[in-house]
Amino acid sequence: MITLTINDKKVQVEEGSTILEAAQKAGIYIPTLCYLEEINIMGACRLCVVEVEGAKTLQASCVTPAAEGMVVRTNTPFLRKARKAILELLLSDHPFECLTCIRSGNCELQKLAEEFNIREIPYHGEKSDFKPDTSTPSIIRDTNKCILCRRCISACSNVQRVGILYPNERGFKTFIGPPFGENLKDMPCALCGQCVLACPTGALHEKEDIDEVWKALEDPNKHVIVQTAPAIRVSVGEAMGMDPGSIVTGKMVAALRRLGFDRVFDTDFAADLTIMEEGHEFLDRLKNGGKLPLMTSCSPGWVKFCEHHYPDFLENISTCKSPQQMFGALAKTYYANKMRIDPKNIFVVSIMPCTAKKFECKRPEMTDSGYLDVDVSLTVREVAKMFKQAGINFDTLPEEEFDAPLGISTGAAAIFGATGGVMEAALRTVYEVVTGETLQNLDFEDVRGLKGVKEASVNLPGITVKVAVAHGLANARDLLDQLRSGEKEYHFIEIMACPGGCIGGGGQPIPTNTETRKRRIEAIYNVDKNMAIRKSHENPAIKKLYKEFLIKPLGHKSHELLHTEYYQ
Ligand code: HC1
Ligand code: SF4
Numbered sequence: 086m087i088t089l090t091i092n093d094k095k096v097q098v099e100e101g102s103t104i105l106e107a108a109q110k111a112g113i114y115i116p117t118l119c120y121l122e123e124i125n126i127m128g129a130c131r132l133c134v135v136e137v138e139g140a141k142t143l144q145a146s147c148v149t150p151a152a153e154g155m156v157v158r159t160n161t162p163f164l165r166k167a168r169k170a171i172l173e174l175l176l177s178d179h180p181f182e183c184l185t186c187i188r189s190g191n192c193e194l195q196k197l198a199e200e201f202n203i204r205e206i207p208y209h210g211e212k213s214d215f216k217p218d219t220s221t222p223s224i225i226r227d228t229n230k231c232i233l234c235r236r237c238i239s240a241c242s243n244v245q246r247v248g249i250l251y252p253n254e255r256g257f258k259t260f261i262g263p264p265f266g267e268n269l270k271d272m273p274c275a276l277c278g279q280c281v282l283a284c285p286t287g288a289l290h291e292k293e294d295i296d297e298v299w300k301a302l303e304d305p306n307k308h309v310i311v312q313t314a315p316a317i318r319v320s321v322g323e324a325m326g327m328d329p330g331s332i333v334t335g336k337m338v339a340a341l342r343r344l345g346f347d348r349v350f351d352t353d354f355a356a357d358l359t360i361m362e363e364g365h366e367f368l369d370r371l372k373n374g375g376k377l378p379l380m381t382s383c384s385p386g387w388v389k390f391c392e393h394h395y396p397d398f399l400e401n402i403s404t405c406k407s408p409q410q411m412f413g414a415l416a417k418t419y420y421a422n423k424m425r426i427d428p429k430n431i432f433v434v435s436i437m438p439c440t441a442k443k444f445e446c447k448r449p450e451m452t453d454s455g456y457l458d459v460d461v462s463l464t465v466r467e468v469a470k471m472f473k474q475a476g477i478n479f480d481t482l483p484e485e486e487f488d489a490p491l492g493i494s495t496g497a498a499a500i501f502g503a504t505g506g507v508m509e510a511a512l513r514t515v516y517e518v519v520t521g522e523t524l525q526n527l528d529f530e531d532v533r534g535l536k537g538v539k540e541a542s543v544n545l546p547g548i549t550v551k552v553a554v555a556h557g558l559a560n561a562r563d564l565l566d567q568l569r570s571g572e573k574e575y576h577f578i579e580i581m582a583c584p585g586g587c588i589g590g591g592g593q594p595i596p597t598n599t600e601t602r603k604r605r606i607e608a609i610y611n612v613d614k615n616m617a618i619r620k621s622h623e624n625p626a627i628k629k630l631y632k633e634f635l636i637k638p639l640g641h642k643s644h645e646l647l648h649t650e651y652y653q
Contacts, residue, residue, distance in 0.1 A: 323547040
C-alpha cells in the first residue's frame with residue numbers, strides 16, 4: 086500500500102493505482118470525459134488534470150500513477166479554469182443540438198458543460214461538417230458530435246477485438262470512424278453496439294424506430310403485439326430510474342399494456358422453443374456425425390461477426406433462428422391461425438437489449454411467415470422513452486402477467502439473458518431428454534459468471550459432453566482460434582457478442598459497466614430461481630405448440646419456420 090495526500094487528506098491505495106483511483110477511493114470527485122473504467126484509460130481529453138507538488142505541468146490523473154508521499158490538489162482556481170477552457174474548446178466544434186439530441190439528459194459533455202457553468206463559447210471558427218452515417222438499420226454515426234475521446238475505438242478494438250473504428254486524418258480534420266470514412270454497412274462490423282455504450286455523447290447511437298411503433302399502435306387495422314427479451318426484465322427498471330438489477334417483469338408488462346399493445350408476449354416463450362430445437366439438433370449431430378462443436382445462434386452480433394471473420398465455422402452454427410425470430414415466425418402463422426387474424430395485419434415489435442437485433446429482423450431470410458417476421462426491434466432505451474412519452478409512472482404500476490400462449494415461459498428461458506444461460510438451459514433439457522432421468526441440480530455453476538471463456542463437462546450415457554461459453558467478441562476470437570489450431574475440442578459452444586451476454590447488450594441503459602452487468606446477472610438468476618418451471622421441455626405452452634402445430638422438434642414445420650442459414 087502507498088500513502089498520498091489529496092486535498093490535505095491522507096489516502097491509502099494499492100501500489101499501481103492511479104491518482105484518479107485514489108481520489109475516487111477517498112470520495113473526491115475529479116471530472117473525466119475520455120476515461121472509461123476498464124476500457125479507455127489514455128489521458129486524451131485532459132479534463133481530469135490535477136496539480137501534483139513538484140511537477141512542472143498539470144498531470145492527467147487517470148493515467149498518472151499515485152506515488153508514496155505524493156501531494157495532490159484536485160480543486161484549485163487554476164484547475165477549474167483549465168478544465169473550463171478544455172470544455173469550451175470542445176464545445177467550439179460541437180453542434181448546438183442539445184435539445185434535439187438522442188443523448189439529451191444523458192450526455193456526459195452536456196453534464197460537464199452544466200457543471201462548469203458554461204453559458205457562452207468564447208471561441209468561434211470553423212465547425213466540422215460531416216454527413217451522418219445512416220447506412221445500417223442498427224447504428225448511426227454522427228461524427229459532428231464526436232469529441233475524439235476514443236472510447237468507441239477501445240470498445241471496438243480492445244473489448245470486442247473487431248477493429249472497425251479508427252482515427253482518420255490529422256489535426257482539425259481528425260475524425261473517428263471506419264478507415265477512409267467508409268460506411269459501417271460496408272465494414273465487417275458486428276453491429277453489437279458496444280461502441281454506442283462507450284460513447285459519452287450522441288456521436289454513436291441506435292437507429293430509433295419509436296415513431297414506427299407509435300404509428301402501428303395508432304392504426305386501428307393493426308393487431309400489434311410485443312415480445313420482451315429475457316435480459317430486459319432486469320434492466321428496463323434501470324432505464325426508468327430504478328436501481329440496477331431491479332426485477333420489473335410485472336411492471337414492464339403493465340407498462341407495455343398501457344402503451345396500447347394488443348398482446349404482451351415474451352421472447353422467453355421462444356427461448357424455450359429454441360432449446361427444444363437446438364437441443365435436438367445437438368443430439369442429432371452427436372448421433373449422426375454432424376458438424377461439431379455445435380455453436381449457438383441466438384446472438385445476431387455473434388452470427389454477423391462469424392460470417393465476416395470466421396466463415397470457416399458457419400457450418401458449426403446452429404440452424405435455429407434466434408428466439409426473437411422464432412417468435413415472429415410463429416406470431417404470423419400459429420398465433421395468426423389461432424386468432425383468425427390475417428397475418429398481414431399483425432405487427433410484431435420486439436424489445437431487445439441489443440442493436441444487432443434491428444439488423445437481424447431486417448435480414449431478407451427472416452420472412453418465412455410470408456411477411457417480415459418481426460417488424461420492428463426497439464432497444465431498452467427506446468422503450469423507456471415511450472413509457473415516458475406516455476406519462477407512465479413505472480413505480481406505481483401494478484404487476485401484471487404476460488398474455489398466453491406466447492407469454493408462457495420457464496426459468497431456463499430467463500437465464501438466456503446472461504452469459505452461459507443458453508448453455509445451462511440446453512443442458513437442463515438435453516440431460517433429461519437423453520437419460521430420461523430428473524436432473525437433481527439444475528444450476529450449472531461452471532458456466533455462470535463473468536470469466537471470459539468458461540468450460541464444463543456433462544456425463545451423458547456413453548459420452549462426456551464438453552462445453553464452452555464465451556461472451557464478448559474478443560473472448561469469442563480466443564476460443565475460435567484455439568479450435569482452429571486444434572488446441573481445444575468441444576461438443577457444444579455458446580457465444581454471445583456482448584460482454585456479460587445480453588444483460589450487457591448494446592441496447593441496454595447507459596451506463597452499462599461491470600457493476601451494472603453483475604447486478605443484472607444476479608437478478609436474472611433470481612428470476613430463474615423463482616419460476617415455477619425451470620426446464621424448457623416442461624413449458625406447457627411449448628408442449629401444446631408441438632402437439633397442435635409443429636408436431637416434433639426438427640420436423641417439417643420447424644424447418645420451414647424456425648431454422649435458417651448463414652452467408653459469408
Ligand atoms: Fe438475447 Fe436471445 S437471449 S439474444 O441475448 O437468445 O438481444 O435478452 O432476446 O432472440 O431469448 C438479446 C436477451 C434475446 C434472442 C432470447
Ligand atoms: Fe465495433 Fe461493435 Fe461498434 Fe461495430 S458495433 S463498430 S463491431 S463496437
